[in-house]
Amino acid sequence: xxxxxxxxxxxxxxxxxxxxxxxxxxxxxxxxxxxxxxxxxxxxxxxxxxxxxxxxxxxxxxxxxxxxxxxxxxxxxxxxxxxxxxxxxxxxxxxxxxxxxxxxxxxxxxxxxxxxxxxxxxxxxxxxxxxxxxxxxxxxxxxxxxxxxxxxxxxxxxxxxxxxxxxxxxxxxxxxxxxxxxxxxxxxxxxxxxxxxxxxxxxxxxxxxxxxxxxxxxxxxxxxxxxxxxxxxxxxxxxxxxxxxxxxxxxxxxxxxxxxxxxxxxxxxxxxxxxxxxxxxxxxxxxxxxxxxxxxxxxxxxxxxxxxxxxxxxxxxxxxxxxxxxxxxxxxxxxxxxxxxxxxxxxxxxxxxxxxxxxxxxxxxxxxxxxxxxxxxxxxxxxxxxxxxxxxxxxxxxxxxxxxxxxxxxxxxxxxxxxxxxxxxxxxxxxxxxxxxxxxxxxxxxxxxxxxxxxxxxxxxxxxxxxxxxxxxxxxxxxxxxxxxxxxxxxxxxxxxxxxxxxxxxxxxxxxxxxxxxxxxxxxxxxxxxxxxxxxxxxxxxxxxxxxxxxxxxxxxxxxxxxxxxxxxxxxxxxxxxxxxxxxxxxxxxxxxxxxxxxxxxxxxxxxxxxxxxxxxxxxxxxxxxxxxxxxxxxxxxxxxxxxxxxxxxxxxxxxxxxxxxxxxxxxxxxxxxxxxxxxxxxxxxxxxxxxxxxxxxxxxxxxxxxxxxxxxxxxxxxxxxxxxxxxxxxxxxxxxxxxxxxxxxxxxxxx
Amino acid sequence: xxxxxxxxxxxxxxxxxxxxxxxxxxxxxxxxxxxxxxxxxxxxxxxxxxxxxxxxxxxxxxxxxxxxxxxxxxxxxxxxxxxxxxxxxxxxxxxxxxxxxxxxxxxxxxxxxxxxxxxxxxxxxxxxxxxxxxxxxxxxxxxxxxxxxxxxxxxxxxxxx
Numbered sequence: 001x002x003x004x005x006x007x008x009x010x011x012x013x014x015x016x017x018x019x020x021x022x023x024x025x026x027x028x029x030x031x032x033x034x035x036x037x038x039x040x041x042x043x044x045x046x047x048x049x050x051x052x053x054x055x056x057x058x059x060x061x062x063x064x065x066x067x068x069x070x071x072x073x074x075x076x077x078x079x080x081x082x083x084x085x086x087x088x089x090x091x092x093x094x095x096x097x098x099x100x101x102x103x104x105x106x107x108x109x110x111x112x113x114x115x116x117x118x119x120x121x122x123x124x125x126x127x128x129x130x131x132x133x134x135x136x137x138x139x140x141x142x143x144x145x146x147x148x149x150x151x152x153x154x155x156x157x158x159x160x161x162x163x164x165x166x167x168x169x170x171x172x173x174x175x176x177x178x179x180x181x182x183x184x185x186x187x188x189x190x191x192x193x194x195x196x197x198x199x200x201x202x203x204x205x206x207x208x209x210x211x212x213x214x215x216x217x218x219x220x221x222x223x224x225x226x227x228x229x230x231x232x233x234x235x236x237x238x239x240x241x242x243x244x245x246x247x248x249x250x251x252x253x254x255x256x257x258x259x260x261x262x263x264x265x266x267x268x269x270x271x272x273x274x275x276x277x278x279x280x281x282x283x284x285x286x287x288x289x290x291x292x293x294x295x296x297x298x299x300x301x302x303x304x305x306x307x308x309x310x311x312x313x314x315x316x317x318x319x320x321x322x323x324x325x326x327x328x329x330x331x332x333x334x335x336x337x338x339x340x341x342x343x344x345x346x347x348x349x350x351x352x353x354x355x356x357x358x359x360x361x362x363x364x365x366x367x368x369x370x371x372x373x374x375x376x377x378x379x380x381x382x383x384x385x386x387x388x389x390x391x392x393x394x395x396x397x398x399x400x401x402x403x404x405x406x407x408x409x410x411x412x413x414x415x416x417x418x419x420x421x422x423x424x425x426x427x428x429x430x431x432x433x434x435x436x437x438x439x440x441x442x443x444x445x446x447x448x449x450x451x452x453x454x455x456x457x458x459x460x461x462x463x464x465x466x467x468x469x470x471x472x473x474x475x476x477x478x479x480x481x482x483x484x485x486x487x488x489x490x491x492x493x494x495x496x497x498x499x500x501x502x503x504x505x506x507x508x509x510x511x512x513x514x515x516x517x518x519x520x521x522x523x524x525x526x527x528x529x530x531x532x533x534x535x536x537x538x539x540x541x542x543x544x545x546x547x548x549x550x551x552x553x554x555x556x557x558x559x560x561x562x563x564x565x566x567x568x569x570x571x572x573x574x575x576x577x578x579x580x581x582x583x584x585x586x587x588x589x590x591x592x593x594x595x596x597x598x599x600x601x602x603x604x605x606x607x608x609x610x611x612x613x614x615x616x617x618x619x620x621x622x623x624x625x626x627x628x629x630x631x632x633x634x635x636x637x638x639x640x641x642x643x644x645x646x647x648x649x650x651x652x653x654x655x656x657x658x659x660x661x662x663x664x665x666x667x668x669x670x671x672x673x674x675x676x677x678x679x680x681x682x683x684x685x686x687x688x689x690x691x692x693x694x695x696x697x698x699x700x701x702x703x704x705x706x707x708x709x710x711x712x713x714x715x716x717x718x719x720x721x722x723x724x725x726x727x728x729x730x731x732x733x734x735x736x737x738x739x740x741x742x743x744x745x746x747x748x749x750x751x752x
Numbered sequence: 753x754x755x756x757x758x759x760x761x762x763x764x765x766x767x768x769x770x771x772x773x774x775x776x777x778x779x780x781x782x783x784x785x786x787x788x789x790x791x792x793x794x795x796x797x798x799x800x801x802x803x804x805x806x807x808x809x810x811x812x813x814x815x816x817x818x819x820x821x822x823x824x825x826x827x828x829x830x831x832x833x834x835x836x837x838x839x840x841x842x843x844x845x846x847x848x849x850x851x852x853x854x855x856x857x858x859x860x861x862x863x864x865x866x867x868x869x870x871x872x873x874x875x876x877x878x879x880x881x882x883x884x885x886x887x888x889x890x891x892x893x894x895x896x897x898x899x900x901x902x903x904x905x906x907x908x909x910x911x912x913x
Contacts, residue, residue: 075844078837132838159840161847235852627872669869 054202060193063222067231079157080135082126086118088149100141129157160277166234168321169269172277181319186422193222226481228265236605237268244598245272252582255323255457261465261573263495264474271322288314324424327454331542332387334450340467341407344502347398352380360390362445381513387524389449396448401437410501411463413455419476430454461578467510468573471502515570527596532614534570559583564595630666631659647672654681663739674712677739686737693732694725710738717745
């Protein structure tokens with residue numbers, strides 16, 4: 001009979017079991033430790049995660065760029081890339097796909113067919129960044145023909161609704177959606193945001209298990225930027241710069257900046273010609289296109305390295321923001337700095353007088369004035385008004401090299417302005433240091449009137465603002481606010497004053513003196529005069545001293561930079577406008593007077609927009625134009641009375657007693673002493689005359705030519721002597737009725 | 753049972769044929785209570801199973817619905833994103849079309865309009881010069897008025913104090 005196990009046996013068994021359990025357990029624990037906690041474990045973890053988890057990136061939306069009024073200047077939207085998977089193209093499908101896609105996308109059919117038949121490929125781009133209407137067409141095509149080989153991959157595209165407006169400031173994003181230049185580049189991190197991720201577990205069949213193991217990390221959309229740029233003012237600036245570039249054949253681009261004098265906010269900034277950020281690779285400047293064509297012809301094609309390099313250079317040139325990147329000789333605009341410094345330092349006063357005989361000798365070297373006959377004896381204020389070089393040489397000598405450089409530095413002209421745009425050029429090495437001015441009278445002399453030293457346009461306008469806003473050197477800026485998705489302000493830029501450069505009193509005096517430059521009939525800036533507005537300003541003409549000689553070692557033609565800075569209103573400065581025209585064609589009678597009118601046109605548009613209404617003096621009111629009264633259908637006596645009310649003369653043609661036709665037509669602007677032709681007889685046909693060409697003629701010759709032709713003359717523009725006609729409307733040679741008003745714009749030519 | 757005490761070595765009682773034991777009479781009673789108890793248990797079991805099955809079914813159904821709705825939500829979200837993006841694109845296109853440049857060109861070239869000029873505005877001179885208006889003759893107060901004035905000022909004085 002079987003005996004039951006004894007206690008001893010039981011105990012033995014337990015001990016063995018225990019030992020076995022400990023042994024096996026220990027090995028397992030050790031192995032687990034090895035697999036999970038050591039380096040091998042980490043590697044295994046990574047592989048496990050790779051196998052078991054799927055991570056899908058959620059792209060973040062790029063933030064918008066808006067102007068100061070909230071108008072969208074740059075925004076991103078979803079687009080699609082059309083991709084073909086050749087490995088999935090069924091027999092006979094290649095033809096259908098190539099035919100269909102070619103029609104929808106406008107891509108060459110053969111190119112598509114080749115891509116469809118490519119071996120060892122699963123991913124062939126057919127077209128990138130197509131928009132929704134085209135996307136819908138392709139989806140319909142796919143559905144109609146049940147094609148599996150075409151995939152649509154989401155992408156984003158940046159839109160710039162206003163095209164080339166402020167393109168050199170805003171910049172562009174490249175094909176990787178990374179900012180290339182301008183604000184897009186400077187604030188790329190702020191605009192880009194942070195992509196999100198959806199992490200979920202995968203089954204053995206590689207499908208997601210969304211409910212059990214899913215973790216979503218929301219994408220942080222990029223923040224948006226609100227700029228100080230005003231789209232309306234920017235438009236005004238660009239419109240007139242484009243006209244100037246075209247009319248005066250500017251060879252090396254034109255620059256314009258409109259700045260808030262007190263805060264440093266940039267209201268508008270432009271370099272023309274520029275580019276369209278929607279097609280940033282395309283070269284828009286006709287001159288650049290011509291240069292590239294020449295290279296293509298010379299090198300025999302567009303695929304070679306030389307052509308590609310030339311193309312790259314032209315692209316970089318058109319993207320370049322000349323307003324901050326290109327130092328230049330400021331010319332007489334710099335005299336504002338010299339005058340402010342000398343006045344503030346106490347070296348000169350309003351009571352001081354200076355002689356100008358057409359030139360001034362410094363250390364044996366003769367330096368000429370732009371007025372070769374000389375200005376004679378003139379006060380400090382007159383020296384500024386006349387922009388007299390000899391006078392400023394003397395002012396510079398009184399100031400001394402030491403003090404001159406101290407003020408040069410104080411006005412921020414030896415360092416960058418810290419504007420929040422990329423690519424601001426420094427001008428180290430482009431100006432005379434203190435030791436090169438002290439004991440060097442010729443260098444000091446040339447610097448005093450704005451030659452030799454180079455500064456960037458943004459440095460120059462910032463210095464001018466400091467001279468007229470009470471003496472405060474402000475930091476210019478372009479971005480006003482950073483806002484998030486919901487519109488809440490994340491960050492706000494406050495105006496910064498770097499230092500006080502000159503006293504309030506000196507600044508007020510400078511405003512008054514600069515106003516005379518524009519308002520006086522002998523002021524060098526009178527081409528900027530606008531009736532009803534108090535405008536201060538300064539002209540500038542500088543010679544480009546570092547011109548490259550031609551192949552035979554000669555400088556072909558002297559090149560100049562013409563500029564003008566205007567400040568308005570002169571009694572309470574709000575805005576400053578700087579226009580620089582680099583290398584215009586100045587072989588015509590207008591000479592170097594073309595920058596001031598550009599500033600005038602910009603001011604004429606901008607000041608009313610800013611709510612600064614004109615306030616006319618009695619004299620200005622008298623000289624304002626009237627409109628032709630409506631005398632149609634009136635009796636002869638009534639017509640005479642209506643004309644007399646506006647101090648107009650009336651000439652009747654025909655024998656009737658009622659006015660049947662009038663020239664000029666009612667409401668046409670007409671000067672006060674003009675003549676209205678009133679036709680009282682239907683049988684009398686109006687006489688037609690040809691409008692004479694008055695371009696370049698002086699005021700009296702213009703008057704003679706127009707009046708002799710039986711037309712009415714309306715003059716606008718530059719007052720004072722030595723003004724010539726620069727524009728006329730209607731154009732010369734047009735056939736018009738006798739009595740038609742011809743508007744002629746005058747430009748003063750006896751200015752620097 | 754007979755007992756033989758003569759020789760106890762053999763218990764012959766063991767070899768005696770024993771009378772069959774009287775079997776107790778068993779009445780097969782159809783016990784309703786026991787039967788219903790069985791049925792109750794079965795019913796409970798079935799109910800429990802049914803509840804479990806229905807709960808499982810509901811869970812599965814709910815999960816399926818959730819999957820379906822999640823998919824729908826995802827689809828609608830995708831659709832919304834697409835349409836939102838299209839709205840952005842079209843808005844940008846519209847803003848470009850009504851930009852100041854286009855408006856000016858259309859106004860000037862197509863509609864023949866021009867900017868407001870100074871001659872189209874009538875200016876009014878608001879400055880009528882400095883002047884003053886006299887207050888007229890001041891009459892001397894009567895005795896009664898003087899007394900009244902004195903009393904009023906005295907009362908004011910008291911109140912202040």
